[in-house]
Amino acid sequence: MVHGAQDGPLIVVAAALIRDDRVLVQERPAGKALAGLWEFPGGKVEAGETCEAALVRELSEELGIALGSEALAPHSFVTGTAGDRPLLLLLYVATEWAGEAHALEASALCWANYADLCALPMPPADVPLVAALRPLLA
């Protein structure tokens, strides 16, 4: 994507969906950047969208689950790079939503405890997010 020097970082929102002391992660499908790596569901905030509205949209598109913005609790963030662009990744936690999560875009889903999460290959930016989730996971 072409972007100008006036552009700020790429803002990406992601969710730690927690159930029974496990968190949902998904495998990025073949054909996408970072294919085969596991990530928290989410995606880029589009122009004019709030961060929470973007995440509600992404969770519906990627997993088929529904929740309101108020169900998203801000949790942690990291900075990094996405290709040649600075990245700001905001992680929210949610414990309540409607519907069962299905891999509508990912190639697989995993309800991971902390050890599982540490063993899965994830994008480098996610490492501090995983550490920050430690107290919430079995």
Ligand SMILES: Nc1nc2c([nH]c(=O)n2[C@@H]2O[C@H](COP(=O)(O)OP(=O)(O)OP(=O)(O)O)[C@@H](O)[C@H]2O)c(=O)[nH]1
């Ligand atoms: N959703 C998500 N993206 C992450 C994580 N960690 C991380 O570095 N990213 C990066 O954040 C960016 C998100 O892009 P994306 O491709 O998932 O976003 P999107 O769904 O809006 O993509 P699209 O452009 O294909 O519609 C990618 O550069 C991705 O590598 C993570 O845990 N979850």
